[in-house]
Amino acid sequence: MEKYIKFIKREWANFAFQKHIELPLEEAVISFTFDDAPRSAFIEGGSILEKYGFAGTFYIALTFLDKLNSEVSFSDEDLKTAMEKTHELACHTFKHIDLSKTNFLDSVADIRENGERFSRLFPDHQFQNFSYPFGAETLAIKKFLADEFRSARGIGHGLNIGKTDLANLKTIKLYRDRYSLAEIEGYIETAVEKKAWLIFYTHDVAENPSPYGCAPAYFEAVVKACANKKLNVLTIDKTLDLIESAAQNRKRNSLEHTHHNN
Secondary structure, eight states: OHHHHHHHHHHHHHHHOOOEEEOOOSSOEEEEEEESOOHHIIIIIIHHHHHTTOOOEEEEOGGGBTOTTSSSOBOHHHHHHHHHTTOEEEEOOSSOOOTTTSOHHHHHHHHHHHHHHHHHHSTTOOOOEEEOGGGOOOHHHHHHHHHHSSEEEEEEESOBOSEEETTSEEEEEOOTTTOOHHHHHHHHHHHHHHTOEEEEEESOBOSSOOTTOBOHHHHHHHHHHHHHTTOEEOOHHHHHHHHHHHHHHHHHHHHHHHHHHO
């Protein structure tokens, strides 16, 4: 019953409100993201991306900072090193709460606490983007996040093409038992063909991964496939910079064309 209620709340949120933009991409963009960001995501996942000259987006819940005896734990040094290597750190609530089960004001307080703690750790930085823990959404929290962050990534399956909801970005899971490498390469080919924004996400990157993570060899095969095709691999925030720049250029060119014709 709980799963059904969560599904209904998410579907209603996405039917009733969207933060729409029209993607003006001239070529496909790939983003690699990590939810919870256990230490293996930084050590294994981050290192693999760096090997190919790429950076990823790590959605962190600071309740897991130095959390001993937990499946999810990372250190402030992990965070500092990630930023030094141009990875993006983004928000995943503070206590990793289910937003469909938490009242609105408590949800807002928790999300803001994560940002405030992050700013105390790194005064020159703040979160720009968000992902929904458990993919849980409500209409009220989605509207709040649309104003609070540049984007919010959901768990809805698919590519971001054309008219895109920045408050519920679609994604493709890199989970242990979900998709074969051949299927993943098919998604990459489709992204190239349609000039889409393809966002991958996983959790841990370990030899014996959780059901929500994947092995280093699998993860590297996906990253290598993108490198071999010379695809544009960017963090969520850098992709949004690119989208905004492309939209401004398109608007400028349109105005110049109109002025010339007049």
